[in-house]
Amino acid sequence: MDLSFTEEEEAFRQEVRDWIPAAMPEDMLETARGAGDFTPEDSATWHKILYEKGWVAPHWPEELGGTGWDAARRFIFAEEMELAGAPPLSVFGLGMVGPLIVSYGTDAQKERFLPKILSAEEFWCQGYSEPGSGSDLASLRTTAEDAGDHFIVNGQKTWTSFAQYADWIFCLVRTDPSVKKQAGITFLLIDLKSPGVQVKPMMTLGHTPAFCDTFFDNVKVPKENVVGGINQGWTMAKALLGHERTLLAMIGPSRNVLQKLKRIAAHKTANGRPMLEDPVWRARIARLEMRFRAHLMVSYRALADQQKGKMPGPETSILKLVGTKLIQELTELAMEVMGESSLTWYNEDVCLPVEESIGPYFCYERAATIYGGSNEIQRNVIAKMILQLPSS
Amino acid sequence: MDLSFTEEEEAFRQEVRDWIPAAMPEDMLETARGAGDFTPEDSATWHKILYEKGWVAPHWPEELGGTGWDAARRFIFAEEMELAGAPPLSVFGLGMVGPLIVSYGTDAQKERFLPKILSAEEFWCQGYSEPGSGSDLASLRTTAEDAGDHFIVNGQKTWTSFAQYADWIFCLVRTDPSVKKQAGITFLLIDLKSPGVQVKPMMTLGHTPAFCDTFFDNVKVPKENVVGGINQGWTMAKALLGHERTLLAMIGPSRNVLQKLKRIAAHKTANGRPMLEDPVWRARIARLEMRFRAHLMVSYRALADQQKGKMPGPETSILKLVGTKLIQELTELAMEVMGESSLTWYNEDVCLPVEESIGPYFCYERAATIYGGSNEIQRNVIAKMILQLPSS
């Protein structure tokens, strides 16, 4: 066992650490040091900077625009980005549909879509859930009717996060209603500028327009936009879900909230002294940090497996479960530490220093235990797949 | 709303409070002030003292040996007994089979059994669970075969608490295997001195012989020992379970452990000062005491309903769930406060003052969330009966 990084890896870390502040525009550096409330435009700017450096898609194959880094370097890179508070990149293209096209797409799809994902010319969003199909995703009703060389798509997708900023959407649609529900689903790429598509942003609990309803009214979609074959959509969805799980470990966000929590507690006072020096508050923060360490080690185990080219072990199945709970507990504690100041929205600079705001982010993370397969569904799956408990 | 007791009630409280130390033998008073580890013999002695005073069965009808007190006086009496740390009386006769016979027994049964329960001439135990029938009680297999004027009983009961000290057992037995499982069960009283009965004490987790396996090998039981009618046993069991629930609120034990916890924390030191003065430990104890108060108020609501002659409200369904969890959390915290001294058994006076021992009691209370309908079963029942959630 060896939990340290090699000298070469540490040198790489230093290179990344030095590069970030040199490459990032001054106003974004300020946001990174402060509230971290980047706009989608900031993310797009940072995406392009990384693209020009060749660092935008570390986990893609080198020949398709990846960096050729091994798992450790990819991890170090991600860790340094998080530590620097860099803007998060939109995950739907780079992290989801891109890798899926890499693995299952046709050559034509690779040529058409991958370069524009890398260059940020086209942004993507995800069309899975529907009003009646949440946890029971396979019950989806959006239909794609065969019309020769194209499909006619009708239906409604909900929870299409950031669709208002996207150019394309990848969808699960029903292409065969006559078979078992999982068997009749197809993974389809749809241009959001197609006639008949309507995107309606919804407000979230935290008063940010993070997601949308997206409506399809007789939308024409060419058949070459199918990924993985007609009626193979469920296999595609499962391939993506496995991938999402490590993303959802929330290592970076948890680290950021922990830092923020301590920064606030270091100067906010209770009973006449900084809360970080009060034994009760100090202990509450320390408890979550200790749990974060244990969770981090589970992630490291997954990383070490990847580094060796092995499939991640069964323990990675808990990453989403533990990580999303942890980020919620961290934001809950931050709300408590803020006291009366937790009553505010970040855009109310009358109330408190903007870098101390937590309310909207707290609200935003309430969704973490719901999206990507709710934690209840995660437990169902782990009980059956990993613990092999009997079915009812 | 009025949360106070009347002047008459407070006078009654004082009467009870004065009587207890005057009536209790000196050695038992010492145990009450100390470890509280009464023997079954102590309980029997105290039972007889209460019997002579006429106070042994406050909740029985006055004409059958009860006290004629209203609900408030019964509550005050119980509270004072707990506060004085008096030995607990065996519940199986006074609290379970006695009231059942009062409600459902024949006149002959009342005459035969009730006086000896009151006078402590006969002790009882309960024969419900079997090795294969725990949560699924109705699947029980102990059979009572009709043999004219008597039954022949064969089978095994487990979890027969304190059977080794008992004279009689009340059992659920299968009298009709041909019908739906709940329908073929009978409530039967069996003399433990009958030929063919064998009682084998088992050791518990806490190394106390609290319960037994009880075996029946062709045991002859007269038919007049049926309570409530042949094949009416399930109705009897349900009547008893409802009764058990308020007993299982654990108000008295929780109060006692809280007191003990504070006594220990008041002189045990951590970081050079009494733990009760350490903000972190102090807060942990206070949190449980605050929860105890909320739980106590639920009990008071049930009491006030009884006082008015009303059925207890649906909120009493949570008493067992909350109370058993709380007593476990209290004993867990006591174990933590004890530190290394929690490693001991109470009979090891080499280790620490006997009044500080908590280990065996801690172990004993692990069963609280299992017996009387496990807390998982309680949740099933409340979900359906109170919340009326749909069946699967």
Place this chain on the structure above:
Amino acid sequence: MDFELDPDQQMLAKTVGDFAKNESPVARFRSLRDDEIGYAPAVWQKMGELGWLGIPFSESLGGFGGGFVDCAIVLENLAATLVPEPYLASVVLGGMTLARAGNASQHAAYLAPMIEGETSLALAYAEAQSRYDVGAVETTAAPDGAGYRIAGEKVWVLNGHHADQLIVSAEAPGGVSLFVVPRDAPGLHVKVAKTIDGHKAAFIRLEDVAVGADARLGEEGSGTAVLDRTMDFAAAAAVAEGVGIASTMLQMTIDYLGTREQFGVKIGSFQALQHRGVDMYAETELLRSISMAAMVRADDDDSSVRRSDISAAKYQLATGGIWVAQQALQLHGGIGVTDEHDIGLYFKRMYALNALFGDQEHHVARFASDPAFAEAAV
């Protein structure tokens, strides 16, 4: 012992509950969130006409002479549909402070019109550094002729954006004192902040605001004791509202579990969700039960009787109440975290109630500092 409401109280509960359901459903709260005031002065006035604003004040003050239990009935029932009028801010915080600390002419001038619903009040007690310690006051009241000049900043003044009078705590030569200050006093600057729960609060800067000696409530130095008592009422009021919020969230969740279908069945048939529902029910009933003790004892002048149950109740709100809110949101799934669904509005209100008038650590520490705690007897 009796936990039931008397007939008058049952009537009050029904009247307020019917009003909330029929005249102020959640949609009304929603529509007023972006309004400049955030509630309707006409509805406030109607509450005055119905006598609700006078409940805790003696009849000689033009009130109803009720106990705090009656106030709690109003608060709980208004909470069920998130009625936005500032009952807690104006009646409990402002009104009850004024009633206890003021003299007859101050009562006549400021309390009587509030009871009528013609004006509203606010209490400006919190400062940026004070965190639940009402005695930690940096705002000053410097003697100036026969009166004072008040200078300093107050934060999170509920209803401070619209109240006619603010009761302001300030350090005078004799100690922390309370002053009635008109909101339009020269030198008083108000900035309005929206709160996460869709209400508004004011951040107030006092630049040498001149007040007369008749603006002072009671003696110099009496402020902290009065505010301490008000904070007990306020914490109890937050709990009363919390009972309304938790019960409503529980019921909405049980309804949702019994309606929403996935995998071809009602999701309320899944055992894991059933058990969660039961635990939510248990926490709600614990909150309701300890809240009853807190309400009854809020009127007790003996702080050792009053405080422990109020703290225990506020603690149960901070733990069980918050947990109910979290689970209600979780069990609503995706729609729960949209602004479109009402469940999130209740969720955020529960968090606001949690942050006001002492958080869990404040109340744990206070409970544990009661001399009775250290005695072995519980």
Place this chain on the structure above:
Amino acid sequence: MDFELDPDQQMLAKTVGDFAKNESPVARFRSLRDDEIGYAPAVWQKMGELGWLGIPFSESLGGFGGGFVDCAIVLENLAATLVPEPYLASVVLGGMTLARAGNASQHAAYLAPMIEGETSLALAYAEAQSRYDVGAVETTAAPDGAGYRIAGEKVWVLNGHHADQLIVSAEAPGGVSLFVVPRDAPGLHVKVAKTIDGHKAAFIRLEDVAVGADARLGEEGSGTAVLDRTMDFAAAAAVAEGVGIASTMLQMTIDYLGTREQFGVKIGSFQALQHRGVDMYAETELLRSISMAAMVRADDDDSSVRRSDISAAKYQLATGGIWVAQQALQLHGGIGVTDEHDIGLYFKRMYALNALFGDQEHHVARFASDPAFAEAAV
């Protein structure tokens, strides 16, 4: 980064695991609970022959020259069947203290025979009032000619009832110091206590026990630093055992859920129990993962590197590990709380591990007192 065992370590894990399963199943532990010693000196000697007792000691001391990870492998695998021999007490507590603090002739006299399995050691560091503070020593070592006279009482001395030598901490003129004291020294009185987990510990009274200057380990005053370091190893060792206990309890529970039938089905098909099982799995894997960090870093001489992960691991034992033990018991239902079923033996061992070498509050406070904690960077 690499979390895998190297081939030698894999072999060690297999050898110890096979030994535990085949030669010391739980029944052996059960049968020895009431034995006067509580374990078999012959088996101890065999462990010495197999080289396990020398693992953490350098080859020059007759050891194996392994790292703490190797010790952890032994502890985890012995824990799986509750092997009763005093590996933690004699190798980790006694042996590692002696190895670090002793000189060559002390090593030859006391460590070498322990490594062979001919003798065993114990560490008498705790006192009635000390509660995890190894520097809080009231036992005294008064100079007496060339040697000392030791007087005081030590509590909860693991293996103290049978060890050949005890290492005793006592306050000498130069500060807390460590002394090797034969168990049969005149004036040394031993009382044996059974511990809840079926082991034994000694309560030791030293009545002016005379020892020579050569009994002192290192300089006067060096004791606290040495013991602090030993406590880190000991806490890490408890975690290693805890991983073995938790994994075994998890597996037993999953097996039980897949076997036990009620209501005509396997109880493992009930969703509420499935979800509980998943949460047990998560807590166990968190414990295993942070334990790996603790084991690797236990050998680091830089306490700032070492301590935070060891404390985090012991904290996870105190929270997640204990929770796994509680749930395992609960899910076994009635049979779980009988002494007949093995699950309770593991349950009690987990509680013993929790109570030893610092409880959760001790480790939380220690973690939070590290200067790195107060810095914003995590």
